[in-house]
Amino acid sequence: MRRLSTALLLALAPSAALADGEMPQMDFSNPLTLDQVGWMAIIIVVLYLVLSRWGLPQMGKVLENRAAIIARDLAAARAAKLEADRAVALLTATLSSARTTAQAEVAKAVADAKAEAGAKAAALNTQLDAKLAEAEARIVAARNAAMAAIKPVASEAAGEMLLKLTGSAPAQEELVRRVDDALAARKAA
Amino acid sequence: MAGPSIDALGQFSLTTGLGPIGRAVNFTNSNEAMLAAAVIILGLFAIGLKAKALVPGRVQALVEVLYEFVHNMCVDTIGEEGRRFFPLVFTIFSFILLGNLIGLFPYFFAFTSHIAVTLALALFVFLFSTGVGFYTHGFGFLKFFVPSGVPGWLLPLLVPIEFISYLSRPVSLSVRLFANMTAGHVMWEVFAGFMLLLTAGLGVFGAIASVVPLGLNVALAALELLVAGLQAYVFAILTCLYLHDAVHMH
Numbered sequence: 216m217r218r219l220s221t222a223l224l225l226a227l228a229p230s231a232a233l234a235d236g237e238m239p240q241m242d243f244s245n246p247l248t249l250d251q252v253g254w255m256a257i258i259i260v261v262l263y264l265v266l267s268r269w270g271l272p273q274m275g276k277v278l279e280n281r282a283a284i285i286a287r288d289l290a291a292a293r294a295a296k297l298e299a300d301r302a303v304a305l306l307t308a309t310l311s312s313a314r315t316t317a318q319a320e321v322a323k324a325v326a327d328a329k330a331e332a333g334a335k336a337a338a339l340n341t342q343l344d345a346k347l348a349e350a351e352a353r354i355v356a357a358r359n360a361a362m363a364a365i366k367p368v369a370s371e372a373a374g375e376m377l378l379k380l381t382g383s384a385p386a387q388e389e390l391v392r393r394v395d396d397a398l399a400a401r402k403a404a
Numbered sequence: 405m406a407g408p409s410i411d412a413l414g415q416f417s418l419t420t421g422l423g424p425i426g427r428a429v430n431f432t433n434s435n436e437a438m439l440a441a442a443v444i445i446l447g448l449f450a451i452g453l454k455a456k457a458l459v460p461g462r463v464q465a466l467v468e469v470l471y472e473f474v475h476n477m478c479v480d481t482i483g484e485e486g487r488r489f490f491p492l493v494f495t496i497f498s499f500i501l502l503g504n505l506i507g508l509f510p511y512f513f514a515f516t517s518h519i520a521v522t523l524a525l526a527l528f529v530f531l532f533s534t535g536v537g538f539y540t541h542g543f544g545f546l547k548f549f550v551p552s553g554v555p556g557w558l559l560p561l562l563v564p565i566e567f568i569s570y571l572s573r574p575v576s577l578s579v580r581l582f583a584n585m586t587a588g589h590v591m592w593e594v595f596a597g598f599m600l601l602l603t604a605g606l607g608v609f610g611a612i613a614s615v616v617p618l619g620l621n622v623a624l625a626a627l628e629l630l631v632a633g634l635q636a637y638v639f640a641i642l643t644c645l646y647l648h649d650a651v652h653m654h
Contacts, residue, residue, distance in 0.1 A: 239417040240519045240586065247418040250430035251515070252524045255438050259499055262442040266498075267491035270449035274471045277456050277464075284458060 362398065370394045410597030412590045416517055434515035441502035441515075470498065474640065481644035485651045489644075492532075496525065497640035504585060504632030508625070516635070517585035519578060526578035529643045537650035548653050577642055584635050588628045595621045 242248060370390040378384045420427040421436040452460075452467035460468055474494045478486035486493075500516055507514020515521050537545040549566040550559065598617040602610035 238413055238586075240517065240582070243520075245418060247420065247430055247432045248518070248520050251418060251432040251434045251518065252520050254431055254435040255515070255521060255524065258435065258438045258442050259495065262445065262499060263491065263495040265446055266449070266495050270446065270453070271471065271491050271494060273453050273456075274449065274467060277453070278468065278471065280456075281458055 366391065366394055366398070369398075410594055410601070412593040412597070415514075415589060415593060416586070418518075433513045434518060434521065437503065437506050437513040437515045438499070440512075441499055441506055444502055444506075445498045470494075474498075477641060478644055481641060482648045482651060486644065486647070489647050493640055493643055493647075496529070496643060497636055500525070500581070500639050501633065501636035504636055505629075507585065507589070508628055508632060514585050514589055516581055517589055519582045522578040522582040523574065525639070526574040526581075529577065529646060530574040533643075533646035533650040536647060537653070540651055541653060545650070545653065548649065552654075573642075573646065577639065581635050581639055584631050588624070588631055592621060592624055592628070595624065 239245070240248070370387070370393075373394060374384045374387070374390050377390075384390075418432045418434060420431060421433045422431050425431070426435075448463060448467050452464040455461060455464060457464060471494070474497050475490055478490045478493050480486075482489060503514065503516045506512045507516065534545075537548065541547075549563050549570065551562055551566065554562060595617040599614035602614045602617070604610070606613065
């Protein structure tokens with residue numbers, strides 16, 4: 216029996232709880248029900264005034280300030296990146312121009328050295344040529360002198376040999392002419 | 405039969421607070437909770453604004469999240485004009501949110517469970533948005549009740565419907581909040597009462613069995629936390645929607 220009454224009580228508890236009395240929220244005969252609204256109006260107006268005059272503008276300023284700082288930092292970073300890009304471009308250009316300049320310098324130096332060496336060689340050649348020509352001229356002169364010196368000896372020797380063999384000597388002019396012919400024939404051979 | 409009974413509605417009854425002074429000026433226990441909500445909101449702002457740090461601390465981050473949440477809600481729903489109404493919407497939202505949350509704690513009064521409170525807030529929103537509508541558009545705001553692009557012979561039917569649906573706004577706005585909060589707190593009280601009844605009726609076995617309503621109350625606590633945030637959000641977003649209608653008329 217006790218069990219049954221407990222179960223019944225449990226089953227009916229929610230409806231019993233609600234049916235027990237009137238809802239305090241609907242009890243408008245209680246002056247407090249409407250008076251709380253008046254006090255709420257005062258509290259909420261004060262809350263609104265303090266929030267709208269002080270709290271919210273201050274917080275808005277904090278957020279705006281942060282947004283501005285972030286935007287400024289981003290702009291600075293972007294500018295720095297542009298600057299770096301420009302520096303890199305400048306560096307690349309400088310490097311490549313320096314390389315071309317250096318290559319031109321090297322080529323010019325090589326060409327200069329070649330030209331100088333060529334000029335020196337040419338000068339040496341002409342000098343040597345001149346010395347050669349001089350030497351040749353000296354040889355020719357020496358041979359001519361030798362030849363000229365050999366002619367009287369030969370004609371005299373020929374005159375002496377003819378005189379011993381035949382007992383008579385041809386005329387001096389005849390002898391010289393024959394010796395010249397003989398020498399010319401030997402030279403030609 | 406004697407023993408414990410469930411008094412699910414006693415938690416909503418109003419008394420006077422703040423001692424004899426409150427008794428003299430009818431300052432109620434619900435007003436105490438309202439005062440606590442306002443003090444907590446302003447206290448959060450006071451602490452959050454102390455450092456004004458570029459990288460916010462916990463309290464500052466909390467206030468910033470609240471600020472940006474309501475600000476985005478205003479601007480997204482109302483449009484650029486929403487900035488003007490932002491302090492108002494923020495006040496209403498934070499007041500209701502803190503009221504709902506405070507009400508979740510034992511011995512604290514849930515003032516949003518009083519229809520007089522929610523109806524007063526809803527009527528204010530209703531009258532304010534209507535006033536904004538007439539202020540912005542003059543008597544042209546009455547065209548709001550004439551839906552565009554419908555044949556003329558339907559208008560005698562549609563205009564009263566529009567008008568009645570407009571008038572029902574404060575009712576639905578206030579009853580939604582009041583009913584949600586009241587239902588949650590009644591359920592809590594009923595389940596807690598079950599535990600007392602079980603123990604009184606069934607002794608040790610009842611005490612063990614009351615783990616079930618206890619578990620239900622724990623689950624309800626999570627649900628009520630969700631409802632507390634959700635209903636404050638719903639109230640605020642509907643306020644924004646009504647203001648949008650008043651400003652844009654469509």
